[in-house]
Amino acid sequence: MTTHGRGRRPRPSAVVGGRATPYLYLLPALLVYGAFLLYPLLRSVQFSLYDWPGFGPSTFVGLGNYVDLLDDRKFHAAILHSLILILFYSILPLVVGLLLAAILRRGRVRGLGFFRVVIFLPQVIALVVVAISWHQIYAPNGPLNDFLRAIGLGSVARGWLGDPTFALPAVGMIGFWLMTGLTMLLLLAGMGRIPDDLYEAARLDGAGPVAEFFAITLPAVKAEIATALVLTVIAALKTFDLVYVTTSGGPGNATTVPSFEVYNRAFNLKDVGSASAVAVVLTALVFVINAGISRIGETGVRR
Structure with a gap:
């Protein structure tokens, strides 16, 4: 009976998956954070570059x-x-x-x-x-x-x-x-x-x-x-x-x-x-x- 499988290192996919696990747990919170904070912030930056009354067409004015x-x-x-x-x-x-x-x-x-x-x-x-x-x-x-x-x-x-x-x-x-x-x-x-x-x-x-x-x-x-x-x-x-x-x-x-x-x-x-x-x-x-x-x-x- 051979023991060639003993002492072998885990496959790279297992290591990567193990390291990624904490980020998978954080993913739902990050999605909520991005949807309700980062996205509105980026949109505010975008709106600040336009002359816009809140409806209708807008005019790009840069800074x-x-x-x-x-x-x-x-x-x-x-x-x-x-x-x-x-x-x-x-x-x-x-x-x-x-x-x-x-x-x-x-x-x-x-x-x-x-x-x-x-x-x-x-x-x-x-x-x-x-x-x-x-x-x-x-x-x-x-x-x-x-x-x-x-x-x-x-x-x-x-x-x-x-x-x-x-x-x-x-x-x-x-x-x-x-x-x-x-x-x-x-x-x-x-x-x-x-x-x-x-x-x-x-x-x-x-x-x-x-x-x-x-x-x-x-x-x-x-x-x-x-x-x-x-x-x-x-x-x-x-x-x-x-x-x-x-x-x-x-x-x-x-x-x-x-x-x-x-x-x-x-x-x-x-x-x-x-x-x-x-x-x-x-x-x-x-x-x-x-x-x-x-x-x-x-x-x-x-x-």
């Missing part, structure tokens, strides 16, 4: 829509407003969330699970419901102005969403309310992985709460900080629901943002080419900013 955006003050204002909203959606929630998470981590608060649910609650409420609720709060006769009058600050009361100076910060405060809970929970989860031994050793060395925070807590949650920044910056740049329901970009152009400009140009002004160009620029801006944040976050974690 003309992008050139027009360079001198479009309304578009410049929309970009500036989005960058300002990053302060409310991302920077302030990160600072406040970091402080709250550090206090809860150090204080060992009872009922922490309940607080987590309450703080995360804004994330599960539909943004339209949130926008309508805050629209009522900011109303001239709403709860906010009633409270200001009750404490003797009636001169401060105003129609917050109708004031060109305060409309954008008022929308930003809604974003701050939405994102602070998410940021705090992400950071609190990261702090939960820090061994208690590190804090005990620091206390034995005479370190106080502030020294513990900067020496132990902050370096340990750099990955969570990067994740929180990515999520909140994306939310700030693509915000649409809040602006559409609360101000519709007004008063004037005081609260217009790129996402609202895409809607306004496509459906109100019937300029799909320009709307698509704004959408492509916004997509590129989101990608560049978040790629930079992720890069900085990865560098910090390695160190």
Whole structure:
């Protein structure tokens, strides 16, 4: 009886098939991703090269829509407003969330699970419901102005969403309310992985709460900080629901943002080419900013 078959290498087809198996499992998700994200994105790029009202014939203009955006003050204002909203959606929630998470981590608060649910609650409420609720709060006769009058600050009361100076910060405060809970929970989860031994050793060395925070807590949650920044910056740049329901970009152009400009140009002004160009620029801006944040976050974690 011969044993010529022993020790033979598997046929190339078997090896190739084995290596391809993971990609076959990913194929359905990739098809859905391509159909509902990549294809619309490519079509938007295509539409941005044409002057098209959304129906009927179109005219190829090349990069003309992008050139027009360079001198479009309304578009410049929309970009500036989005960058300002990053302060409310991302920077302030990160600072406040970091402080709250550090206090809860150090204080060992009872009922922490309940607080987590309450703080995360804004994330599960539909943004339209949130926008309508805050629209009522900011109303001239709403709860906010009633409270200001009750404490003797009636001169401060105003129609917050109708004031060109305060409309954008008022929308930003809604974003701050939405994102602070998410940021705090992400950071609190990261702090939960820090061994208690590190804090005990620091206390034995005479370190106080502030020294513990900067020496132990902050370096340990750099990955969570990067994740929180990515999520909140994306939310700030693509915000649409809040602006559409609360101000519709007004008063004037005081609260217009790129996402609202895409809607306004496509459906109100019937300029799909320009709307698509704004959408492509916004997509590129989101990608560049978040790629930079992720890069900085990865560098910090390695160190």
